[in-house]
Amino acid sequence: MKNQYIPRLAVIKEVKDETSDVKTFKISLKDGRSLRYSPGQFVELTVFGYGEFPACFSSSPLSQRDYFEVTVRRVGDATNAIHGLSAGSIIGVRGPFGNGFSLRMLKRKDVLIVGGGVGLAPLRGLIYYLLEKRGDYGELKLLYGARTPDDIVFKDEMVDWDMDVLLTVDRAGKGWIGNIGVVTILFRDTEIKPDNTVAVICGPLIMISAVSAELLKRDFSEDQIIVSLERMMKCGTGMCGHCNIGAKYVCKDGPVFTYRETMEFLEAAF
Ligand SMILES: Cc1cc2nc3c(=O)[nH]c(=O)nc-3n(C[C@H](O)[C@H](O)[C@H](O)COP(=O)(O)OP(=O)(O)OC[C@H]3O[C@@H](n4cnc5c(N)ncnc54)[C@H](O)[C@@H]3O)c2cc1C
Ligand code: FES
Missing domain, CATH: 3.40.50.80 (Nucleotide-binding domain of ferredoxin-NADP reductase (FNR) module)
Incomplete structure (x- = not known):
């Protein structure tokens, strides 16, 4: 059985500056396989030696099968580190996780x-x-x-x-x-x-x-x-409890919710 806590190796194919602190990364799995995902789902990206962070897919799975894109704002350790990488760099990928848009x-x-x-x-x-x-x-x-x-x-x-x-x-x-x-x-x-x-x-x-x-x-x-919704996350799989709000795990039950669903845990979230 595949261990969902072990990142798969991936290659950054292209990096595009969107703004002074946001970049879009085009990424392919190193084994050549395509990642099946839905809009609104996310991956956990590892920048080796720096850390792991969640990022949503910013590409559509329909037209782009041999790569996916994430668009990342640099705010701290791991996101700053990925901003320092260029085409050809190797990173880790876990996921896709989460429910995505219905x-x-x-x-x-x-x-x-x-x-x-x-x-x-x-x-x-x-x-x-x-x-x-x-x-x-x-x-x-x-x-x-x-x-x-x-x-x-x-x-x-x-x-x-x-x-x-x-x-x-x-x-x-x-x-x-x-x-x-x-x-x-x-x-x-x-x-x-x-x-x-x-x-x-x-x-x-x-x-x-x-x-x-x-x-x-x-x-x-x-x-x-x-x-x-965004929440601090670690495992991405509903195991560690980091993303918990009320009775929900944002990583597993979300990150996409109807407003009605969020009303159950609104006070904790807002
Ligand atoms: C499901 C999900 C999808 C996301 N998708 C994207 C995306 O597509 N693009 C993007 O740029 N960012 C996205 N984020 C936010 C991104 O994961 C955080 O900015 C990142 O984890 C920060 O990691 P770091 O090591 O650089 O920062 P750290 O050094 O860990 O922290 C630096 C600062 O960032 C804050 N921070 C850390 N983690 C989060 C978090 N999960 N949410 C909000 N603030 C955080 C910390 O409080 C601290 O102020 C997403 C978060 C979640 C939960
Ligand atoms: S990130 Fe671990 S339970 Fe959601």
């Missing part, structure tokens, strides 16, 4: 995607999946907020996404003529109707909380709001 639930629905900061990473995997199966989904819309214009991730590819994309920044820089303010201000600029819509949110907890409140005000039900 693609069946999104079928035939309009999908409102709301992202904050590097929270757009797992949503990018979902966006490519939905765009590749465009006929199975209704209207697609992205509302995205970043700290400054320089912190907007996937800037160059967003223009090619066949969907409404609305952006805002907390602080404008020179030359920015777009929206300024937190992501919820974008609700003013676009029609958001609950009929046949599912909202998918990923970003800091405070943003998830504010966006969910706006949606509930607009008559979305708790089951029409899907959130992807």
